[in-house]
Amino acid sequence: MKKDSLRYELSLLSKLVDFNTDVQTKSNYVAITDFIAKEARSLGFEVEVLRSNAKDKKPRPNLLITMDRGAKENLVIATHFDVVLSREAWKRKPNKMRREGNKLMGLGVADDKGAIAISMGAMRELKEMDCKKNIILVVSCDEEIGGGHGIKFLAEKHGKKFNPEKCVCLVMDSTSHHVGIGCSGVIRGRINFKSIGGHAAYPFRHPNIVHKVLPFLESLKEYEKKRSKAVSIINAPSFAPHKKVWGRFNITIVRSGMKSNIIPSGFVVGFDIRALPEERVKKVMNEFRRFAKKLMKKHKIKGRITMTGTNGYFVNKDHEFVKEFAGVVKKVFRKKAELACDLGGTDGRFIARIGVLTVSFGPGGEHAHSPEESITINELKKTKKLLIELSKKENN
Ligand SMILES: [Zn+2]
Numbered sequence: 001m002k003k004d005s006l007r008y009e010l011s012l013l014s015k016l017v018d019f020n021t022d023v024q025t026k027s028n029y030v031a032i033t034d035f036i037a038k039e040a041r042s043l044g045f046e047v048e049v050l051r052s053n054a055k056d057k058k059p060r061p062n063l064l065i066t067m068d069r070g071a072k073e074n075l076v077i078a079t080h081f082d083v084v085l086s087r088e089a090w091k092r093k094p095n096k097m098r099r100e101g102n103k104l105m106g107l108g109v110a111d112d113k114g115a116i117a118i119s120m121g122a123m124r125e126l127k128e129m130d131c132k133k134n135i136i137l138v139v140s141c142d143e144e145i146g147g148g149h150g151i152k153f154l155a156e157k158h159g160k161k162f163n164p165e166k167c168v169c170l171v172m173d174s175t176s177h178h179v180g181i182g183c184s185g186v187i188r189g190r191i192n193f194k195s196i197g198g199h200a201a202y203p204f205r206h207p208n209i210v211h212k213v214l215p216f217l218e219s220l221k222e223y224e225k226k227r228s229k230a231v232s233i234i235n236a237p238s239f240a241p242h243k244k245v246w247g248r249f250n251i252t253i254v255r256s257g258m259k260s261n262i263i264p265s266g267f268v269v270g271f272d273i274r275a276l277p278e279e280r281v282k283k284v285m286n287e288f289r290r291f292a293k294k295l296m297k298k299h300k301i302k303g304r305i306t307m308t309g310t311n312g313y314f315v316n317k318d319h320e321f322v323k324e325f326a327g328v329v330k331k332v333f334r335k336k337a338e339l340a341c342d343l344g345g346t347d348g349r350f351i352a353r354i355g356v357l358t359v360s361f362g363p364g365g366e367h368a369h370s371p372e373e374s375i376t377i378n379e380l381k382k383t384k385k386l387l388i389e390l391s392k393k394e395n396n
Contacts, residue, residue, distance in 0.1 A: 006381060008124065010104070012039070013117035013380075016081070017097040017106045023082040023144040026058045032081050033061040036116065036139055040065040043124050050158055052149035060149035063139040064161060067123045069131035075391055076136045076162055076169040076356065078151060078347050079115040080143035083108040084369040091371065103374045110365020110375040112143070115172040118363055118380050122387035130393040136167070140347075143173065146310075147347055155350040164355035168321045170390075171348040171360035176379060178237045178338040179326060180360030182314025182352075184245060185275030186345040187285060189307035190253070190268060191292065197265030206263045209301075210256055213267045216299040217251065220269075223291055224249045230284075232276040234314050234341040245341045247284075248274040269303075277341050281309035313352035314341055321357050328389045329361065332382050362386065 019032040037047045045065050052060040085094055085107060092098075097106035104114075119137050126135070140150035147153070155162070162169070174180060193213055198206035230247035253270025275284045285307050296303055315322060317339050326337035342348075348358040362383040365375035 006121070006377060006384070009117045009121035009380060009384065010377075012120060013104070013109065013113055014097040016113040016117060017108050018095055019081075020085065020095045021082050021108070022085040023142060024085070026060075026082075026141070029061055029082075029141055030059050033063055033139070036065075036081070036120075037063055039120065040137075043120070044127065045123065050154060052153040052157075054149050060141050060153075062141055062150055062154055063137075064154075065120075065123075065137040065139065067126065067135040067137075069126070069134050071131050071134045072166065073133045074136050074163075074167045075133040076138060076167050076351070077115075077119050077387070078138045078140070078169060078171045078351060079119060079173060080112045080140045080147075080150060080347070081116060082141050082144050082150075083111070083113075084144050086369065089371050094371070102377050104377065104380075105372075105374045107373055110363065110373055111368035112173045112363075114363040114365060114375050114380055115383075118384045119172065119387060122384045122391070126388060126391050129388075131391050132393045133391040135391060136161070143347055147350060151347040152350045155354050159354045162351065162354060162356050164357070167356050169348070169351045169356045169358040170325075171346050171351070171358060172362050172383070173347060174342065174360050174362070176333065176362045176364040176383065177239065178340040179322070179329060180342045180346060180348065181317055181322060181339050182234055182277040182341040183312045183346040183349055183360070184277060184341065184343055185279055185281040185284070185309060185312035187273040187275060187281050187288075187307055187309035188270075189273070189285075189288075189305060190270050191303040191305050193267040193269075193301060193303045195265055195267075197263050200261045200263050203263060208263050209267050210264060212299065212301045213256070213269070216295055216301055217254070217269065219295050219299070220251065220292060223288065226291065227273065230276055230279065232278060232341065234277055235339065236343065237340040238338055240343065245276055245343065247276060247279075248272075249288075273309075274343065275309070275312060277312035277314040279312070281311050285309060310345060310349060311353075312341075312345065313349045313358070315352065315357055315359065319357055322359060325359055325361070325390065328386055332386045332389060
């Protein structure tokens with residue numbers, strides 16, 4: 001077999017796409033992990049299944065697949081098998097991989113089953129080589145809804161498996177545009193307004209909450225300006241409008257009312273705040289709360305603010321592994337590796353929190369979560385080469 005024909009990887013990827021692993025229904029979580037575990041064992045790797053107990057009683061299996069080559073250092077590759085299925089959008093079968101020239105299409109080909117297939121393929125070849133790194137492939141669940149039973153669970157409950165002295169981590173769940181050396185903090189929140197609703201013919205009896213909240217929202221928008229004044233020391237990706245990562249704020253949900261002749265009894269506002277990698281989200285939450293409360297006072301309304309958030313992270317770009325990684329990217333992709341902080345939140349933040357040096361890169365692809373999701377054969381080929389270059393011992 002030609003060394004880089006990818007025959008194994010493409011066949012494996014097609015089988016992985018076959019499983020509908022929708023993060024909402026979680027219907028095939030056990031089936032896909034059984035399948036991957038069996039495949040990994042047949043390749044001679046050690047497999048551990050780590051299950052998180054969820055309140056809804058649905059199984060949440062995660063896999064650790066270890067290729068132990070007696071090396072001192074472990075490369076942890078973090079991937080996930082869940083996908084986001086918006087069924088209405090699909091005209092074709094989402095769980096059928098198809099090829100259009102150099103492109104593979106189908107739900108999960110890029111996000112993130114391509115990464116699983118390519119990692120398994122690279123490990124399969126590395127088995128026969130001298131390695132300077134062992135590999136621990138993490139195949140986790142629920143990434144698309146925050147990883148609470150996936151990577152977060154693994155980092156918090158099984159952190160011992162990732163000794164920071166011996167491990168470095170590559171989160172393979174993003175773009176090959178740049179090497180992620182950090183990610184932004186994420187805050188999600190709501191403001192609930194309660195009122196007494198009633199018939200629209202009698203507004204003198206029922207003060208209209210909508211009329212009160214709208215001017216408040218108009219002023220709340222100003223927080224976007226205030227937040228954007230927070231500027232990171234870390235570079236943003238070069239496609240971003242600013243050189244450094246900046247704070248962001250968006251009103252994302254506005255909900256009220258059911259019928260045109262009824263004055264609503266409540267109003268819900270949802271929002272999203274992105275913090276800098278070096279900021280503590282608690283502090284940002286407090287800042288926002290003060291800002292919003294002051295405005296509520298001004299507009300004479302009372303709302304209940306609730307927020308949850310996770311801190312971002314960043315790594316030292318001069319760290320030995322970051323340099324090594326950038327060198328391999330340059331060699332394989334034949335371009336200077338851009339080091340930048342991801343604008344969203346990545347799974348890297350959970351691993352980084354337990355002290356493991358973490359970068360994110362690959363496998364690439366476009367239009368994740370949509371019927372246009374695709375990845376090119378070339379991206380897969382290069383990402384596989386990257387893993388092999390990173391792990392094998394140079395010929396001596
Ligand atoms: Zn993903």
